[in-house]
Amino acid sequence: MAAKLRETAAIGLLWGAGIATLVILIVILAYILVNGLPLISWHFLTTNPGVRGQQGTGIYSTIVATVAVTGLALLVAAPLSVGGAIYLNEYTKENLPRKVFRQAAEVLAGIPSIIIGLFGFLFFVIYLQPYTGGWSILSGGLTLAFMVLPISLRISEEALKAVPGELREGSLGLGATKWQSITTVVMPTALPGIITGLILGAGRAIGETAAILLTVGGALGLIHGLRDPACPMTLYIYNILTEYNDTTTAYGTAAVLIIAILAITFITDYLMNRYTKKLKGL
Amino acid sequence: MVITSNGVRTLRRTRTRVVGERLIQGILLLCAISSIFAIFLIIVFVFSQGVPFLAEAGLSFLTGSVWLPTDSFAAGTWGILPIILGSLIVTLGAVAIGAPLGIACAVFLAEIAPPAVRRALIPSVSALAGVPSVVYGFFALLVIVPWIRGQFGGFGTSVLACWIILSVMILPTIISISTDSVRAVPREYKEGSLAMGATRWQTIRSVLIPAASSGIMASIILGMGRAIGETMAVLLVAGNAIAIPTSIFAPVSTLTATIALEMSYATGAHQQALFAMGVVLFVFILILTGLANLVSRRRVTF
Numbered sequence: 060m061a062a063k064l065r066e067t068a069a070i071g072l073l074w075g076a077g078i079a080t081l082v083i084l085i086v087i088l089a090y091i092l093v094n095g096l097p098l099i100s101w102h103f104l105t106t107n108p109g110v111r112g113q114q115g116t117g118i119y120s121t122i123v124a125t126v127a128v129t130g131l132a133l134l135v136a137a138p139l140s141v142g143g144a145i146y147l148n149e150y151t152k153e154n155l156p157r158k159v160f161r162q163a164a165e166v167l168a169g170i171p172s173i174i175i176g177l178f179g180f181l182f183f184v185i186y187l188q189p190y191t192g193g194w195s196i197l198s199g200g201l202t203l204a205f206m207v208l209p210i211s212l213r214i215s216e217e218a219l220k221a222v223p224g225e226l227r228e229g230s231l232g233l234g235a236t237k238w239q240s241i242t243t244v245v246m247p248t249a250l251p252g253i254i255t256g257l258i259l260g261a262g263r264a265i266g267e268t269a270a271i272l273l274t275v276g277g278a279l280g281l282i283h284g285l286r287d288p289a290c291p292m293t294l295y296i297y298n299i300l301t302e303y304n305d306t307t308t309a310y311g312t313a314a315v316l317i318i319a320i321l322a323i324t325f326i327t328d329y330l331m332n333r334y335t336k337k338l339k340g341l
Numbered sequence: 342m343v344i345t346s347n348g349v350r351t352l353r354r355t356r357t358r359v360v361g362e363r364l365i366q367g368i369l370l371l372c373a374i375s376s377i378f379a380i381f382l383i384i385v386f387v388f389s390q391g392v393p394f395l396a397e398a399g400l401s402f403l404t405g406s407v408w409l410p411t412d413s414f415a416a417g418t419w420g421i422l423p424i425i426l427g428s429l430i431v432t433l434g435a436v437a438i439g440a441p442l443g444i445a446c447a448v449f450l451a452e453i454a455p456p457a458v459r460r461a462l463i464p465s466v467s468a469l470a471g472v473p474s475v476v477y478g479f480f481a482l483l484v485i486v487p488w489i490r491g492q493f494g495g496f497g498t499s500v501l502a503c504w505i506i507l508s509v510m511i512l513p514t515i516i517s518i519s520t521d522s523v524r525a526v527p528r529e530y531k532e533g534s535l536a537m538g539a540t541r542w543q544t545i546r547s548v549l550i551p552a553a554s555s556g557i558m559a560s561i562i563l564g565m566g567r568a569i570g571e572t573m574a575v576l577l578v579a580g581n582a583i584a585i586p587t588s589i590f591a592p593v594s595t596l597t598a599t600i601a602l603e604m605s606y607a608t609g610a611h612q613q614a615l616f617a618m619g620v621v622l623f624v625f626i627l628i629l630t631g632l633a634n635l636v637s638r639r640r641v642t643f
Contacts, residue, residue, distance in 0.1 A: 062540060069542035073453050076445030077462060080516070083509055084465050087472065087480050142372030150366055163377040169630050170383065171570025173597045177619045178383040181390060205379050212376065236358060238365050266473030269572035273604055293475045297573060300479060313476050320471040328464040
């Protein structure tokens with residue numbers, strides 16, 4: 060009888076933990092969205108912030124800045140991570156060098172964003188200043204590439220690993236070279252997984268603040284080039300909270316970010332489900 | 342053997358093909374090396390500023406408790422003990438709160454949750470991982486900090502505020518790695534236990550959790566790494582007073598928040614000192630990553 064009671068209590072607690080996790084997420088999202096959504100209007104999205112963050116202005120230049128640094132980070136990290144994943148999965152055996160590569164990606168993913176920011180400040184903002192323009196979109200985007208790389212590498216590698224070996228053997232057996240098999244058979248099969256990795260990497264870049272804080276400058280004007288300083292949405296939230304105590308605009312900006320993150324979550328979840336189904340059908 | 346002109350052409354085509362394949366393999370190898378190169382660059386640049394400062398300041402940098410930075414080394418007092426302790430206090434508390442909840446949620450996901458609940462919970466955990474840290478900080482600043490101020494007095498920006506928000510932020514790390522390790526336990530273990538007449542909870546407690554313990558430990562350690570490295574949320578709710586906190590309602594400062602806060606105006610020796618703090622933080626992270634690898638390599642056998 061006692062065992063049965065303990066059983067019920069324990070299972071109940073586990074249910075509680077699962078539900079608590081859901082509730083925490085819902086509370087945080089709902090709080091931001093309920094306060095922020097009413098602020099979002101066409102005007103809010105397409106007007107630049109005021110010089111001193113006055114109310115009644117928008118966040119247009121910060122959205123442009125977020126898109127620019129994220130795009131730049133992806134542009135650099137996507138070929139490196141997908142290429143690296145192909146090399147690790149298709150050209151190496153399960154041995155020491157492969158372990159070293161994987162370990163390196165893991166260490167890179169674990170480096171705190173503020174340390175990446177310190178590096179970006181020293182390398183891109185100071186050392187490469189003649190090329191990057193100092194604090195700029197270019198410095199920020201390139202710094203973010205260091206954070207997108209390991210995420211996208213890991214997920215791309217998993218996607219490639221999930222491609223059944225028979226597909227490769229079939230292609231090689233028909234006389235295709237290794238690279239031909241990769242481009243015509245392996246990659247198309249793994250594509251949803253690879254895209255998922257890139258989208259999650261983009262999500263990391265959109266949400267990043269600490270690394271941006273030290274590299275992008277924080278200027279509120281609309282950028283005209285990659286060497287201009289800028290202020291992406293995350294940094295804008297931090298700045299208006301700490302400098303102007305303007306919670307209203309911060310709610311609106313945070314709501315836009317949350318919508319972007321939710322979209323990313325749903326898209327990647329959908330893609331991954333389709334991918335696993337597709338592989339099961341093979 | 343007579344080589345026809347056609348044969349030569351085939352041979353040549355094969356050779357260019359082989360060269361092309363080699364070239365592609367070389368390019369892909371470079372891509373794979375880029376992560377290692379990235380770590381190398383980060384270490385070289387951050388350490389180039391931090392290590393000379395560490396060498397000059399010596400051990401008192403880590404053991405001194407007075408932090409009065411200036412742009413000249415001789416005029417400043419450089420002790421970061423309160424900041425290191427702040428990072429450790431904030432991290433350990435967050436893990437103490439977050440780990441039990443995260444592990445329970447992982448067991449729930451892997452063993453108890455009906456498929457429909459699981460289908461809802463898994464994307465929720467990724468959404469939780471995707472919420473930007475500055476948004477967590479914003480939420481904590483507007484909800485948790487005023488609550489603490491109202492309930493317990495003081496400013497509200499405190500150790501406790503950091504614990505609460507960080508415990509939520511490390512949940513996705515703990516949940517996803519723990520779930521994987523619970524699911525990786527061979528079916529036979531579980532079925533054997535159930536067949537012996539053990540209840541579901543008895544099976545979870547005495548078979549599944551012990552068998553998955555190495556992965557669960559690794560998830561806790563990686564959660565610690567996430568907490569100690571977190572910057573923006575802590576920066577907004579810690580209060581950032583450089584003193585060893587006397588209670589959980591007192592403000593605290595961490596390595597990450599101090600670097601982020603003071604980099605905006607630091608010059609000269611002060612800036613180098615912040616890079617030295619970055620080196621200290623980096624060493625903490627390397628130790629945690631190494632530990633996580635060590636425990637996850639350990640296999641539990643019956």
